[in-house]
Amino acid sequence: ERFNENGWNYADHFLNPFLEALKTIGVRPRIVKNLASYQTGMFSECSKIACDNADKIREIIERVSGRELSDSWFPWSPLDSSGSLEGVTVTGYDFPLVHFIDSKGNKGSSDITKGEGKLPWRIDWPAKWAWIGVTCEAFGKDHGASGGSYDTGKEICQLFGYDAPQPLVYEWISLKGKGAMSSSSGNTIGPMEALELVPPEILRFLIAESKPSKAIEFDAGMSLVNLADEYERSCARNLTLELSDDSLSRRRKVQLEDLMGAVRLSSIERNSKSDSSNVSFRHLALLAQTKSNDQLVWDSLGLNSSNPPSSILIDRLEKMRTWIESPHFPEEMRIKIINDAPIEMLQNFSDDEKLVLANLTEMLENCSWDLDSIASCIVDSAKSIEKSPRIAYGVSYICLMGAKKGPRLAPILVELNQREIVNQFRLCLENVN
Structure with a gap:
């Protein structure tokens, strides 16, 4: 219904929950939508350069990637009359038109200045670097492999008169016991689902404490408990004072500096204090299971109207109750007091x-x-x-x-x-x- 009545599209369906999750963890990127950029002519110059240099780009891709392109390959994918990119064969090019025949034998022309198609992925990516002015690009290790998208992209980018951005290759995030997250295989946990269970500052800490080259294993069970408690302990430490100790070895100083950076980057608001609740995950899990309502939890923690719980702690308790009801909550922490005799x-x-x-x-x-x-x-x-x-x-x-x-x-x-x-x-x- 949304697709037909509200102009909803495939990209919106997956992008919007992701953007909402980013907002929740304090990340507010500038969004540049590909379709709108093609339709408003932002890709026009790069598209013309690509079509004018089809043979050069073919040579780069075949040489760098080691794979042979088909004879009908062309650096522009036209949209056919039904709005599909599949089964379309390019038959000619006369700027600004790319001529084609679709899978049903219908002939047509695609105007590259009006977004009536798009550049193939290996060309689309460096084209974005050029017209947006990207200086650093983070991407998964599959794109950074020898002969991968980055290797071909940095040569194609030269044709657009732009130097490729500095690469930042990162490892994949895995679900514990299930392997690497992959939307295509269905092995994933949705961003909003994760944020219903995990406080945003803990998710940020998970990323911030890990080097990009280190694989991250996401576990919504006991590992989450250990991670959250590690975060609380780190926030409670005076890392600046610890670093002032002249007797520290260089290695220890680097460890403390890395931890200080991870704690700082975990904060949702820039330059704000660490988002600590001052209550360990273990203790909060215990209280959430033994107290029938939130007020009893606050009473146990000595919190009242003159010393109320923080918004962070209120949010954390809400997520804790959701987590306890989910299949992800570790069985070794589950508390169920019986009221009959076994x-x-x-x-x-x-x-x-x-x-x-x-x-x-x-x-x-x-x-x-x-x-x-x-x-x-x-x-x-x-x-x-x-x-x-x-x-x-x-x-x-x-x-x-x-x-x-x-x-x-x-x-x-x-x-x-x-x-x-x-x-x-x-x-x-x-x-x-």
Whole structure:
């Protein structure tokens, strides 16, 4: 419907979400649309040079790329009467017209000054360098390979009277376990989908901390947690002070300078302070799963009307809840407290496990509900009968989560209601006797 009624096209369908994602991460490029540029004559001069020098360009492409072009090849691809570039064969050229015959045998002419066609990719690219005035071009390693698009482009660019821009070749971004991202193969995660899960400053940090020649493996699981926590730790450091240490080795100074640059480039707004939430991803993931609403999260963090959460933290919590509901959230961090007794698992408890459960239930009921006290209760419930704390943790996971293992327990329990936890243990105790 949008294609027919709103002038929507194939490029808009893919470009607009990408531009929206760029805006979200603080990148606001100047957009030069190819179709409009052809139609307004911006390519006219380069197109004429290309058509006038068809033999020279053919020689460059065949020599540099090592592939042979067909006899019907021409450095202009006309649009046929149905608006297609496919199946069109050039039959002649008389500036500004390129004459052709389409796949149905219809003859026609394409005016290169009015955008009634386009230059083939290997010529279109250097033509843009020339008329836009590009001085540095970043591109994937496939275009930078020997005999690739850049190698042919830098020679063709000379015909347009322009020196090729400085190249910046970058590695591909891969999805963990799935290989290189590729829109043609469907192996990709959409930019807006990624930004629903990952704070924009963390995505920027992922790119900024990596050298262009290093392949990036995007993982929306545990690697994201580690990356986000690394970013928070880096923002909390006084890197300027660390760099002032005269005893640092040159290698260490370079590492600190690179990290300082990565943190600075991660900021959404230019010259602004680092976009840190001051709450680790791990802790926020825990709170988002143990607190039923945002206000309870803020209460746990000691935030209130006089010390409200920052806009960054509010956004991060929203993304965290989306991430938890997605298939990308790591299972080892998923928290699900049960409210019934896992009868089958309890029936397999040994006498030692039953004793530990009885001890733990009593100790938790009478302990101060803080992190250290809870951790001590778990350990002491087993040590009191001269058994390994591993038994106590196993008993706890079975009673609370219906599983034999899970995430760190004490930080989870301290965020939950003491009475409800003790009641759950008592329910399990009743079902093992």
